[in-house]
Amino acid sequence: MLANCLHDLTAIGPGGLPAVALALFLAGLAGGVTHCAGMCAPFVLAQAGALADRSAAGGMLARLSGAALVPYHLGRMLGYAGLGALAGGTAGLISQLSGLRWLLAALLLAAALLMAAQASSRLPQRFRPGRWLRLPALPAPGARLGNLIAPLLAAPGGWRGVGLGLALSALPCGLLYAALAGAAATGSALAGAIAMAAFVAGTIPALVGVALLGRLFLRRAGEGLQLAGAALFALNATVLAGMAWRLVA
Numbered sequence: 001m002l003a004n005c006l007h008d009l010t011a012i013g014p015g016g017l018p019a020v021a022l023a024l025f026l027a028g029l030a031g032g033v034t035h036c037a038g039m040c041a042p043f044v045l046a047q048a049g050a051l052a053d054r055s056a057a058g059g060m061l062a063r064l065s066g067a068a069l070v071p072y073h074l075g076r077m078l079g080y081a082g083l084g085a086l087a088g089g090t091a092g093l094i095s096q097l098s099g100l101r102w103l104l105a106a107l108l109l110a111a112a113l114l115m116a117a118q119a120s121s122r123l124p125q126r127f128r129p130g131r132w133l134r135l136p137a138l139p140a141p142g143a144r145l146g147n148l149i150a151p152l153l154a155a156p157g158g159w160r161g162v163g164l165g166l167a168l169s170a171l172p173c174g175l176l177y178a179a180l181a182g183a184a185a186t187g188s189a190l191a192g193a194i195a196m197a198a199f200v201a202g203t204i205p206a207l208v209g210v211a212l213l214g215r216l217f218l219r220r221a222g223e224g225l226q227l228a229g230a231a232l233f234a235l236n237a238t239v240l241a242g243m244a245w246r247l248v249a
Contacts, residue, residue: 017191018181019243020108021198023236025113028202030232031175037206046088047072047161048211061096068208071158075165079199080176081167081193087184088192095187107185112237114178115143182240227229 028036047069095103179199183192 016243017186017194020186020191021195023115023239024179024182024195024199025202026232027118027147027175027179027236028199029205030202030229031118032203032230035173036173036203037210039173040168040170040207041210043070043164044069044207044210045074047164069161069211071161072165073200073204075162075167076169077165077197077205078162079166079169080179080196080200082179083176084192084194084196084199085189086192087178088186089181089189089196091184092187092189104185104187105244107181107239111181111185112244113235114174114181115237115240118175118178119230119237123227126230148171171211172239185244186238190227 012086086222091103091107179196186192186195
């Protein structure tokens with residue numbers, strides 16, 4: 001069993017999983033400030049507000065603990081890791097049954113292109129390339145999801161916070177699709193779950209910043225951070241494209 005697990009972790013080469021996990025962690029760091037902080041701010045601020053009275057009574061340590069929103073991030077990590085396991089396991093199974101090793105290379109290249117699109121979307125308008133590299137518009141969450149998460153937001157502690165993180169991990173998101181393409185390219189369920197857990201870990205600092213500082217954090221994330229995020233995404237795209245080339249070379 002252990003040997004099978006270790007083999008699964010090297011489906012794209014001995015250093016493949018660490019490279020993908022690091023790339024997704026850095027993508028999470030960049031995307032956390034330039035994307036997740038804005039997209040998830042309403043959910044994070046609602047939870048921070050619901051826990052504010054309890055946190056204020058306990059002093060600075062309690063405030064930091066409340067801003068960490070550990071149950072929520074645990075739920076997000078479980079949800080994203082599950083999606084990564086599904087993506088990696090499915091891609092690995094198809095690759096093994098068909099003998100098409102280039103499928104994993106194609107997934108790495110798809111992840112590279114999606115990361116390049118993320119980089120493009122963060123550049124000032126005058127520097128952006130043509131329409132072919134722009135991210136498509138994604139549908140907004142429906143009323144059904146709103147009805148599901150409303151009671152969880154009202155009392156977000158404990159298992160309710162975990163449930164909220166799980167529910168929100170399925171929100172349509174271009175950054176999520178880029179990360180999932182990278183997780184699928186690992187070629188195994190275990191490696192895909194690890195890669196997505198690394199991605200979630202990268203997004204947490206920015207969301208903790210939102211919970212602590214509220215809208216001030218979003219205002220501080222100006223053009224400089226957007227450009228830094230674009231550079232990180234471009235670096236990730238280059239690394240993932242290089243890994244794809246190594247698989248088929």
